[in-house]
Amino acid sequence: EAQVTQNPRYLITVTGKKLTVTCSQNMNHEYMSWYRQDPGLGLRQIYYSMNVEVTDKGDVPEGYKVSRKEKRNFPLILESPSPNQTSLYFCASSRTGGATNEKLFFGSGTQLSVL
Amino acid sequence: DAKTTQPPSMDCAEGRAANLPCNHSTISGNEYVYWYRQIHSQGPQYIIHGLKNNETNEMASLIITEDRKSSTLILPHATLRDTAVYYCISYTGTASKLTFGTGTRLQVTL
Numbered sequence: 001e002a003q004v005t006q007n008p009r010y011l012i013t014v015t016g017k018k019l020t021v022t023c024s025q026n027m028n029h030e031y032m033s034w035y036r037q038d039p040g041l042g043l044r045q046i047y048y049s050m051n052v053e054v055t056d057k058g059d060v061p062e063g064y065k066v067s068r069k070e071k072r073n074f075p076l077i078l079e080s081p082s083p084n085q086t087s088l089y090f091c092a093s094s095r096t097g098g099a100t101n102e103k104l105f106f107g108s109g110t111q112l113s114v115l
Numbered sequence: 116d117a118k119t120t121q122p123p124s125m126d127c128a129e130g131r132a133a134n135l136p137c138n139h140s141t142i143s144g145n146e147y148v149y150w151y152r153q154i155h156s157q158g159p160q161y162i163i164h165g166l167k168n169n170e171t172n173e174m175a176s177l178i179i180t181e182d183r184k185s186s187t188l189i190l191p192h193a194t195l196r197d198t199a200v201y202y203c204i205s206y207t208g209t210a211s212k213l214t215f216g217t218g219t220r221l222q223v224t225l
Contacts, residue, residue, distance in 0.1 A: 004158070033212075043159070043215040058212065090158050101147065104213060106158030 002027045006091050006107035013081055014115050021076045021110050023091030031097030032074035033058070033104070034066065036087040043090065049074055050097040081114040088112075119203045124220040127197075133190040135219050137203030140184040147206050148179060149213065150188045152199040159202065159215070162188065193223045 004025045013019055025032065033048040035058075045058030049068040063085055065077040074093075078085060091107040120138040127133040139148060149164040163170055163177045165186075170177045176189040190197055202218040 040217075042217055043213075045212050048212065088156060092158075101164075103149070103161040103164065104151075104159075106160070108158050109156060111156070 002105070004091055004093050004105050004107040006089075006110050008110060009108065010111050012113045012115065015082055016080050019078050019081060019112075021078075021089060021091075021112070023074045023076065023107060024072050025074075025091075025093040025105070026072065027093065027095070027105065028071065029093040029095050029105075030071070031095070031102075032068065032091065032093045034064070034074070034076050035090045035092065036060065037090065037109075038087050046076070046089075048097065081112075083114045086112060086114050119205055119216055121201070121203050121216065121219045123217065124222070126222050126224060127190075127193045129194055129223055129225055130192055133188075133193040133197065133221055133223070135188040135190075135201050135203075135221065136185065137188070138185045139203070139205045142183050142205050148177065148183075148186050149204045149206055150175070150177065151202045151204065151213075151215075152197075153202070153218070154196075154199040162201075193221075195223050195225070197221065198223045 007022045030051045034046040035043040037043045044060050046064050047066040049055045052071050055066050089110045092104040094102040094104050147164050147166050150162040151159040153159045163175050165177045179186045200218040200220050202215050204213050
């Protein structure tokens with residue numbers, strides 16, 4: 001089944017403890033992206049990747065890192081999490097980036113709480 | 116990408132058609148109109164998209180006005196499982212960033 005898989009689904013951590021949220025897609029998609037969703041603010045893009053070893057900042061990249069060493073994986077790294085990064089996170093992928101006739105496939109989400 | 120405007124909430128009786136409007140009066144010629152929905156806190160799900168012709172798939176129909184300033188998503192026979200937030204998005208393809216607004220919360224009732 002074609003899907004975007006995120007792990008974990010729920011994560012509670014403390015301020016300053018490094019964490020990684022994994023994202024994997026099995027559709028051979030070139031494009032992958034991370035969004036965060038907060039009440040009243042909608043979904044905002046954190047980082048995106050047009051292909052392997054190509055990443056770029058979205059609208060809210062501060063405090064986050066990403067890497068794209070393989071086509072299928074796009075982990076989100078929080079080196080020193082803070083409470084304002086408590087949010088619902090979504091990974092997404094599409095066949096290519098920048099095409100107007102593409103649709104995004106989203107993962108099920110990761111609910112992160114930073115205490 | 117053009118800004119879209121949607122009503123914050125709508126109700127629909129189960130079995131009836133749900134018609135969700137979207138205004139995108141500043142849309143440019145190369146911008147597609149996309150619809151996604153988000154059920155509770157799950158990942159957004161693609162529904163349909165179009166440029167200027169009406170489109171239909173197994174989930175819904177999309178009616179775009181001739182001047183492309185507005186569109187309507189039609190769920191022909193709404194069920195309780197269609198209760199969700201529906202997002203209308205206009206998109207040029209820049210960095211594949213879909214800008215999600217606050218959407219329309221559709222409540223399907225018995």
